[in-house]
Amino acid sequence: MPGVAAGSSERGDGGTSARLSWMAGVVAPVPGERVLEVGCGHGVLVDLLATAGCDVLAVDRSPTMVAATARRNAAAVAAGRVRVQAASLLDADPGSRPVDAVVCVDVRAFWTPPAPEWDVVARVLAPGGRVVVGFSVMRPGADREIAAAVERLAAPRRLRVTGLHRGGAAPIPWAAVELRAALTRTG
Numbered sequence: 001m002p003g004v005a006a007g008s009s010e011r012g013d014g015g016t017s018a019r020l021s022w023m024a025g026v027v028a029p030v031p032g033e034r035v036l037e038v039g040c041g042h043g044v045l046v047d048l049l050a051t052a053g054c055d056v057l058a059v060d061r062s063p064t065m066v067a068a069t070a071r072r073n074a075a076a077v078a079a080g081r082v083r084v085q086a087a088s089l090l091d092a093d094p095g096s097r098p099v100d101a102v103v104c105v106d107v108r109a110f111w112t113p114p115a116p117e118w119d120v121v122a123r124v125l126a127p128g129g130r131v132v133v134g135f136s137v138m139r140p141g142a143d144r145e146i147a148a149a150v151e152r153l154a155a156p157r158r159l160r161v162t163g164l165h166r167g168g169a170a171p172i173p174w175a176a177v178e179l180r181a182a183l184t185r186t187g
């Protein structure tokens with residue numbers, strides 16, 4: 001995919017990462033799209049999405065992680081193409097313009113009830129927008145369990161599962177649930 005480089009193995013500092021390069025491929029960013037990443041960690045995926053031409057809002061409840069994301073993406077932050085916020089998604093200020101895509105990787109809140117984060121996602125997402133919930137598959141079968149939990153939590157918010165992607169390899173493969181918002185809003 002243009003703008004998304006294949007990464008090497010995972011490094012402790014969240015450096016170039018095959019896992020996050022694969023997740024970026026699932027997001028399939030289109031230049032000019034607005035993307036919200038929840039739980040951005042070291043900002044590796046933010047970098048891949050911004051390099052692909054997206055405007056990115058990166059949120060993490062850890063100030064340390066947000067500082068790392070800001071450092072890694074300093075040029076894009078200075079250019080106004082990446083914004084960072086140290087906040088839980090529940091307290092974040094996503095601005096008034098809807099986003100085209102929401103992505104989160106290895107953020108358990110998205111499959112752990114009651115997951116009020118899904119209310120925020122439904123609110124900020126543009127009609128027809130997409131969500132990618134990526135995760136590491138820590139044991140056999142966990143991918144199906146997490147995908148089912150995501151589907152249960154997202155469905156009442158009018159988000160429909162459109163795919164379950166699988167990547168990586170043993171001992172810790174990866175997976176991502178892809179969802180779409182309804183084309184019309186209620187209320």
Ligand SMILES: C[S@@+](CC[C@H](N)C(=O)[O-])C[C@H]1O[C@@H](n2cnc3c(N)ncnc32)[C@H](O)[C@@H]1O
Pocket residue numbers: 014038039040041042059060061062065087088089090104105106107108109117
């Ligand atoms: C396991 S790390 C994953 C980091 C990165 N996405 C990755 O895959 O390398 C989870 C991150 O999500 C953040 N996080 C968890 N729940 C969150 C929430 N509700 N709102 C914002 N950030 C959250 C944590 O602070 C942490 O940095």
